[in-house]
Amino acid sequence: MHRPSAAEAEFADELAAVRPDLGSRYAAELPGARAAVLSRLWRALTHEPLPWVTGRAAGRDGLTLRLADGRRLHGPHPDPYATAAYVTAVRLDEVAYDDPARLMTALGVPHGTDFAAELGDSVASSALSRAGQGPHTKEWPVYDWEWEQRVVDGHPFHPNCRSRPGFSVAEQLAYGPEHRPLVRLGFVPVPADECLVTGEWPDDMRDGARLLLSVHPWQAEHVLKRPYEAGCDAHPLMSLRTLAVPGGPHVKTALSTRLTSSVRDISVYSITLSATLSAFAEALAARTDGLLHTTRTLSAATANSPDLAAVLRESPQTYTxxxxxxxxxxxxxxxxxxxxxxxxxxxxxxxxxxxxxxxxxxxxxxxxxxxxxxxxxxxxxxxxxxxxxxxxxxxxxxxxxxxxxxxxxxxxxxxxxxxxxxxxxxxxxxxxxxxxxxxxxxxxxxxxxxxxxxxxxxxxxxxxxxxxxxxxxxxxxxxxxxxxxxxxxxxxxxxxx
Missing domain, CATH: 1.10.510.40 (Transferase(Phosphotransferase); domain 1)
Structure with a gap:
């Protein structure tokens, strides 16, 4: 029987406290989640220029990687464009590994310990995401955000496809789009003369001489650590930090945590260029004979900090x-x-x-x-x-x-x-x-x-x-x-x- 990794066990314990009804489904999804992440990792090991992989040799029964320390890593013939979880185990010398986090730990490469922890989190988060999804109906969704919430496994080729460090199980259930929550956006009031603004900031997001900057509740609690005013309910999209306001715009918020590979804040640089880029892209799209539209940036503002900024964009449904x-x-x-x-x-x-x-x-x-x-x-x-x-x-x-x-x-x-x-x-x-x-x-x-x-x-x-x-x-x-x-x-x- 597979021994749960630290991340898998931690998620199970948290789930028992906040959503015990999902516990058995989460456990049932773990093997598939391990294979999904391991397949992505095997793609990387077989195709990326990793300095400790010194040779690759294809054989009748798969591919063998020669490592700098003399060990051999063997797995199936790789398909760099496969999205199915086709790798259920690989063999490092004589030991088989079905857990990507344990494999990375066993490889013992520089910076591998931190990456192994991310892989464990990716597996556990993937299993949680799958557990929270019911079967899709054949009826097509009506709204664009409904389509986005059907995407469960994240990046199709990144081993950290669902890594969300800093998010508890309860927070993933509350904010992850695949769990279909409504998220209450917050407003942080900031004096207008302390902000950089492009475009016209909406009147209903002003309070006298202050701008009301949209903030994700996770950001407010963990990064800003300051009180905020209740805003409106919105549907989280694939990127987690961008949310669709019913009947309104898409709101991109700062979310200063590492999701997949990058820390998701909003740079002052991007706010500065947002209006120019939006107008330029709209003009360029007009040269495609109607084959492309770009969603316009309606407004963007920052308190001159990547941790407190927001961008308001058109909904793509504008173009249907x-x-x-x-x-x-x-x-x-x-x-x-x-x-x-x-x-x-x-x-x-x-x-x-x-x-x-x-x-x-x-x-x-x-x-x-x-x-x-x-x-x-x-x-x-x-x-x-x-x-x-x-x-x-x-x-x-x-x-x-x-x-x-x-x-x-x-x-x-x-x-x-x-x-x-x-x-x-x-x-x-x-x-x-x-x-x-x-x-x-x-x-x-x-x-x-x-x-x-x-x-x-x-x-x-x-x-x-x-x-x-x-x-x-x-x-x-x-x-x-x-x-x-x-x-x-x-x-x-x-x-x-």
């Missing part, structure tokens, strides 16, 4: 007609789609047409399954795309000028003319992320890409996409390299070759 549905690409896996291979090819063609056109013009979207949404017809046909959250796009002044497009007044990390950086941003998020996560396997992704690229303009970017390894963030290497700032990358086998 009667009978249509808009949903994050990550939620596509939660519904039945007509004629799956043909549908996937058509969706892939739509996504690549838009992504490559914008890249050629000079903008690389971070079009992963959370930022990129698709509008479906009543019959399920992919009609157009919606993109949200412009904070991590990349803009090339040289490419914009080549097309006679006025260069916006932008500074900092968003601005780059480096071809590799631009292509990594789009290909890593869209192809290795959103499209691969929707396809679910190398074979399905290959078939969709081969069909989709036939009619695309033969640009230099498309040539690179077809002929070079597919870039993706080396997410595990990044977690094991806390002293190395910024993104690190690896190349995956190109499905088109």
């Amino acid at each position: 007609a009667p009978g249509e549905r808009v949903l994050p690409v990550a939620a596509l896996a939660t519904t039945e789609l007509p004629d799956s291979p043909a549908w996937l090819a058509e969706f892939t063609r739509l996504a690549l047409t838009v992504g490559l056109r914008l890249l050629d013009l000079g903008v690389a979207l971070e079009a992963h399954g959370q930022n990129l949404l698709v509008v479906l017809s009543a019959t399920g046909a992919p009609l157009r795309l919606v993109y949200r959250d412009l904070a991590d796009i990349r803009v090339s002044p040289v490419r914009l000028a080549r097309h006679g497009i006025p260069v916006p007044e932008l500074t900092g990390r968003i601005v780059t003319d480096d071809e590799t950086t631009l292509r990594r941003k789009l290909f890593g998020s869209l192809v290795a992320g959103a499209l691969a996560g929707t396809a679910g396997s190398a074979a399905a992704l290959r078939e969709a890409l081969e069909t989709a690229v036939r009619d695309l303009p033969h640009t230099p970017d498309l040539v690179v996409l077809r002929e070079q390894p597919l870039p993706t963030k080396a997410l595990t290497l990044m977690r094991l390299s806390p002293g190395t700032p910024g993104d690190q990358w690896t190349g995956l086998p190109n499905p088109l070759r």
